[in-house]
Amino acid sequence: MTVVASELSGSDPEVRVVAGVVRGSREAGVAVFRGIPFAEPPVGALRFAAPRPVRGWDGVRAAVAYGPPPPQGGHFGMDALALDAAGDDWLTVNVWSPAPGPDAGLPVMVWIQGGAYTIGMSGLPEYDGGRLARDGVVVVTFNYRVGLEGFGQIEGAPANRGLLDQVAALEWVRDNIKAFGGDPDRVTVFGQSAGGGSVAALLAVPRAARLFGRAVAQSVQGTFFAPELAADIASACAAELGLQPTIADLRTVEPERLSAAGDAVGAKMDRWADRWGRAAHRSIPFSPVVDGDVLPVTPWQALADGAGRDIELLVGHTRDEQRLLTALDGLLGQVTPDQAATALRLFAPGGQDGARRYHDGFPAAGPDELYELVHSDWLFRMPSLHLAQAQTTAGGRAHLYELTWPAPGMGGILGACHGLDVPLVFGNLDRGQPALLIGEAPSPEAEALSASMRAAWTAFATHGDPGWPAYDTERCLLQLFDTRPSVTAYPEETSRLIWQNHPFPVLPLTGRG
Template sequence: MTTPAATDTTDRLVARTTAGAVRGRREQDLTVFRGIPFAAPPVGDARFQAPRPPHPWDGIRDAYAFGPPPPQEAGFQGRAGILDAPTGDDWLTVNVWTPDTEPDPSAARPVMVWIHGGAYKLGHSGSPGYDAQHLARAGDLVVVTLNYRVGIEGFARIEGAPANRGLLDQVAALEWVRDNITAFGGDPGRVTVFGESAGAGSVAALLVMPSARGLFGRAIAQSVPGTYFSEELARDLASAIAAEAGLRPTAADLAAVDPRTLPEAGAALSAKMARRVDRWGQVAPTVTPFSPVVDGEILPTTPWEALAAGAARDVELIVGHNAQEYRLFPVLGGLRGKVTEEQATAVLRLFAPGGGAEGEEAYRSAFPDADAGELYERVQSDWLFHIPSLHLAEAQVAGGGRAHVYELTWPAPGAGGTLGACHGLDIPLLFGTYAADLGNLLFAGAEVTDEARALTALFQRSWTSFARTGDPGWPAYDAQRRLVQVLDAQPEVRPYPEEASRRLWEGHGFPPLPLPLVDKGAGAGDGDGSCRSGEA
């Protein structure tokens, strides 16, 4: 709601943006603003188009509640992850946590901008796991979180619409930060963008997108997925999604369907993807028909290629991953401890560098003591997260930039201690949200120990120090020493721990995934979906 402009405009809870004034709430020692539009609702004639400036408003708009989530599937593994979310078309909003002090341009604070993950098809900045209050306090800085279009609305490659609309939304949010964050006590010249999983893949893309240049000076990418689509793959997947709805893959056809029901078509395709390795290759078992598209314009090339050529040498970078990234997915799917040799062989031949029997043999030789389940997890952890993250750092260094690398090895205490340092564990540790969203599983039935709290303090200290100074507290990565920060009960700086995997993947460039990547008969079948991979 808005209140008349005559309301006390000297109120410290009021900030003036280019579209109008907003009023936040004081929450202990912070002022928090929620649901501020950074773009117009992408509906009507704006549907499937690049984001447009927000509609201005008169008076003072109450910024008390998170904006509605963009249309999306029901949730990861059946978990909605969106609590107390409003409805409506104002999907493109930002939220701001700022220390509660008098605005003073000479004391403007660093700004951290969070991009959530969710396989490019799920997620909402209002999810409790992304509550940024602890991070803002720990670093005495301004934290911004944002919504962006996901799934069909944001990433399907359809006729009559620009590619990568979800990434364009993120650029628009960063432009909003540039133009407005001074009113919230932030310094637009000291912006760090950070994200996890699909959010980290977005950060990697933003590093090399011409439209994002100059909008941030530092970046943190947590568990970068290696999946970027070629035009051919993206268009074929979009055709299959549209076919599920009985439509053509065009903006005109899809815009005739309610945006809240259209995700059903994407979910229907996801349920079938794992059986179509013959058609879609390596992306099929991910059951995720969305990723950034290397379209040659909005995203000119892959992040690895562009960084190696120096595209972001002036941006300081942290990048890293968790030790047992993929383990989350077999645990959630009830496959942990039940992987057969046939299933291990299928994924080794599909995902190992070189592919086929040669790729399988390389992994079995590198890990001679690993059983079927360990090989199943290892190759998918490496292909999907470990090596893309490491190679992003190596590309940045090769291009003349600086990168700091980490690996989280502390195991999640939930699920009977079976999860290890799995995918997503860094989120509750970073935000201190142990009992929210994925933290409900990762810490289920376990006490939040002093070890966990110490790791949270280390995460927050390192991330906010980097945002403030560019130094997270450990040495930059180089091709000779390969030093990384290992985050565990006893943190240490040491050479990259996954050396066997690093050697296996040396020289692999992570090109855009083609259509198809794997020929029929290459060793990974299209039968029972036993190659099912995870969601980024």
Template sequence: MKIPEPVGPVDPMDPVVRTVSGAVRGRTEDGLAVFRGIPFAQPPVGDARFGAPRRVRPWDGVRDACAFGPPPPQDLGVAGTVGPPDVPEGDDWLTVNVWTPAPDPAAHRPVMVWIHGGSYKLGHSGSPAYDARRIAADGDLVVVTLNYRLGMEGFAHIEGAPANRGLLDQVAALVWVQDNIAAFGGDPGRVTVFGESAGAGSVAALLAMPRAQGLFGRAVAQSVPGTFFSADLARDLGAALAAELGLRPTVDDLAAVDPGQLLKAGQTLGPKMPGRIDRWGRAAPTLTPYAPVVDGEFLPVTPWRALRAGAARGVDLVVGHNRDETRLFTALAGKLGEIGEERASAALRLYAPGGEAAYRAAFPEASANDLYERVQTDWLFAMPSLHLAEAHLAGGGRAHVYELTWPAPAQGGALGACHALDVPLLFGTFREGLALLQFEGAEPSAEALALSSRFRSSWTAFARTGDPGWPAYDTVRRLVQVLDTESTVAPYPQETSRRLWEGYDFAPLPLLAPGPEA
């Protein structure tokens, strides 16, 4: 295998680590050894397109690892905030990045592996929002971030291809960690996976996947989405996506199509989805035709059912959500605080487990806008996260639960504790990604910096010891960590919602009626 030319001058003092595939040269930055763009699998192109990830081919010599690998094909994101506009190009999408205090094989430091979010269709590990240096330095541990296939490449149903290819990429990256992280100073026996939004959905899926068993011992899931597709729904969505290109949803039809053309299928179909609620049900308004598929093989059942059956009882779990998750989406749509009765009633009819009347009775003083946000926050993130903890307890595991209630400072706090606010707080990256909206580019306040430090200390303590600093959740006291200016341990704050959703089964989203493409 040919070694890429080094980017910039080579310093003889730069750290070099030998992986099982070959040696890599990183850089020393702010007291850390940093390695970027290390391949953990072969590029999934050519005859590897739409296949399970293949082990990377070994190389001779020393491979330069100072630049992030190219991101997988993806949507542009939200107003260009997901990543830098000058990302590298190429098809070597499946790479990892490592931050370590010292690549000393005798160090045996805890390892944290980050899985980014982005609706399963956008995002990449090279985004400045995921600069992991503060986590590695503050926690004195090793941090790994990774890319995985997105959109049609990673999650669409394609006949002749394995399901959940993006999840299989994540498993392959975790296998790479097991094989190589000791050389970077990490302990392969103390691996914590952590992720947010679609990354948290991925963490939940990994807890349920037989192929991922034994690859990590702790997990942090931040805002778990409840959207997992049934095989029938995924098949119908795959047919609709291919139909946007005038093709069949098969490897034979799609393997020769440029990835950029496949992106257009999702970008065209997404805006049409809300008009097909009678066909795709609750999946339609999400605007994304991608999610993990309960395929019966790689993901046999939903995470909630798997954990309830004890599939991950030996894995310690931290799981939680933000109080005002969906306010981010109403803000991005330009509808912040403007939702009226008609849209609120439609949302309540679609999502509320006890129907519209039950939610209105439970929140008698809530405005139409508040009810719209509350029921969607509950359905999409809050209750899936809480139910994951309760399922883990039922299966014999231990879980710690949190809720972020600190409001984003933008627009005088109008965004509330919105979706993805936990990302800049955890990474300390206040001027990157969605933080540009949440913090309006301003310098973080003293309370923001203090809460950011609290996030990192709790997450890294959990990775180190299994204890994030607050009591484990139980179904009697229901104590959770409330993260705010003054963080407290208190009974779960959304008790009204919890009661409304008690006993609800987050089953795979069904196909209500097949479309003509099928």
């Protein structure tokens, strides 16, 4: 492969990676490289395969534009964004470095975006790493396959291809980041929502061992599928196209048609509630699969068994995780007593006993609050807390946090909602969809909180200490991020007690009806 970047200025930063030479640009004092392939395009004969190392190129490759995203689900118009970006180089990395060159030895922060394992692309403006890099770290973002391409259980294909893409990106970092000024022995992986779930999964993936030494898991999505459940959902998706969930049937289907089939199933998952259980009730068609190979056990079991004992962990959640999702469903302020009762019965640990404990623990809560609490706890808050607990119990080190600062955007109705941490951590308060939560003009309060969170994240990536005591199961101390950040005992004690004995098992195929 021959690539010539003659249109670029000679003063632009140039770096040699294993596959060849790339030339980026300078933006606000930071060297930026976009769209560097870390694996061959997973199309044609490589579709649904594990990622393959990228072939080298001759000449200088322009690295000034994001690579095309992988096929996307239709949420928030992401499918249209993917179609607008031509090309099949889905698997690319982007690097922001304040000091490129082999001698800088800076800590490295590798971001994994969320999106319910259905959408997600590294080129969104909220994930621009420039502001974070100016705090003295090398920032890496990348694309990985989502939806059926990345997580569908397809006969003849390896499971968890999206996770394997993440491993391949981390291998690229190991082999190349020194040239960008990064220290390959000081790599921190961080992610939010499905990205936080991916971080948790990587702690349990044997192939990811020794590729990172620190991990930040933000609002961990706690859904992990049994192979039988994943296979049944993939079968329903293929049936939308009149096909079987096999490589032979699906390899030649246009990616956008395959994504649309996943969307169609996701939109009517309640039809399969009797056999898909909680995944159907929350319309979650894709998640990592505990397949016994790529992902041998759940993250909580892996950490309890000591798999992460040598990994320093920072983990936390927002206070009002569910509220934004309830608003998107059109239910904010509209939850009926029957809907709250159904949510408690389905998602509280122990069914009706768990529902009773919610009523007893929150006696003044109405339907809206109970609905929000149990959904927040099941999907994000308690999975995050239990990750810290499993790590600590096994003799590892974890630091816990909770974001309680209420989002001022959209009239202030969303509280400390899901996704609010993303613009605060990246420092991108005025761009991208999450910035809508901050408001049109970021306040001094928002700027100060963002600076505080960036300082904690970069300090953790630098030396493993975000600035507050490690979590232990006796004092249960954590950092609250609010107008006035403070260290205190875990404030969601009632929920903690309700969920304290829940193991967060794989979501099973519950029936055949």
